[in-house]
Amino acid sequence: MAKDIEVAEHGSFSSKDYHDPPPAPLFDAKELTQWSFYRALIAEFIATLLFLYITVLTVIGYKSQSDVKGGGDVCGGVGILGVAWSFGGMIFVLVYCTAGISGGHINPAVTFGLLLARKVSLIRAIFYIVAQCLGAISGVGLVKAFQKAHFNRYGGGANGLNDGYSTGVGLGAEIVGTFVLVYTVFSATDPKRNARDSHVPVLAPLPIGFAVFMVHLATIPVTGTGINPARSFGAAVIYNNDKAWHDHWIFWVGPFIGAAIAAFYHQFILRAGAAKAFGSFRSNPNNV
Structure with missing residues (x-):
């Protein structure tokens, strides 16, 4: 039986009975002939649509209710805390609903991180990102259809750098925020952790939703919180x-960088990918 090589506390190598799932093929044209692939795309599309519909409505509703000039109350609405709960709560619900169908990505940055870790194929990643973006456009389109006056007046829920923050600060906030999210996704869905800590049940959507909630609390004042290019x-x-397009690149570059760092950190540092590769190299008698 193959053994998973780990670095023990005292610096020596120990092993556990565990099989890592094989990496996803980079190109798998066979996926395009399977109904499960298209079912997953539909799930990603609908989930992202619902995510944007609920969260953008919450953002616009909060701005409307707290707009003193528009007859609101400065302390009205759900507040930043409520907005953060809206994003985190919807991710929890939607990941729970779609995890068994599509993996519950609902975010191009998450898909990109899983692609780098060879958890999904390149074909699946590209189609997922397209479905997520189309779902996001459709979700926000529904918000505008139902609340056109408020939508235009309160910025359409679009992300952008807030006053007093530089481009570098905004980019850094998106990188760190997405790192927190994607790192949580890797940790919560790690099959090795599930095998090792089977006595500690982990409902994966819960920590993922909480990660989104906490990041929004920290970065809403900076960028409105992207961490999801489709959003x-x-x-x-x-x-x-x-204004919505002026600094829009931040909300793609930042999340993709953060996702890449999280993938590298989890796979090669925490999962000791480099150590396992080196250990396999040393143990191969054919290597000189």
Whole structure:
């Protein structure tokens, strides 16, 4: 039986009976002939649509209710805490609903991180990202259809740098925020952890939803919190204002960098990918 090589506390190598799932093929054209693949795309599309519909409505509703000039109360609405709960809560619900169908990505950055870790194929990753972006556009489109006056007046829920913050700060906030999210996704869905800590039940959508909630609390004042390129893209497309597009690149570059760092950290540092590769190299008698 193959053994999983780990670095023990005292620096020596120990082993556990565990088989890592094989890496996903980079190109798997066979997926395009399977109904399960298209079912997963539909799940990603609908989940992202619902995510944007609920969360952007919450953002616009909060701005409307707290707008003193519009007859609201400065302390009205759900507040930043409520907005953060909206994003975190919807991710919890939607990941729970779609995890067994599509993996519950609902975020191009998550898909990108899993691609780098060879958890999904390149074909699946590309189609997922397209489905997520189309779902986001559709979700925000529904918000505009139902709340057109408020949508235009309160910025359409679009992300952007807030006053007083530089581009570097905004980019850094998106990188760190997405790192927290994608790192949590890897940790919560790690099959090795599930095998090792089977006595500690982990409902994966729960920590993922809490990660989204906590990141929103920290970064709403900076960028409005993107950490999801589809969320930022959908709002920018439907609102289509110069301000929404001005710093839009931050909400793609930042999340993709954060996802890449999280994938590397989890796979090669925490999971000791480099150590396992080196250990296999040393144990191979054919190597000189």
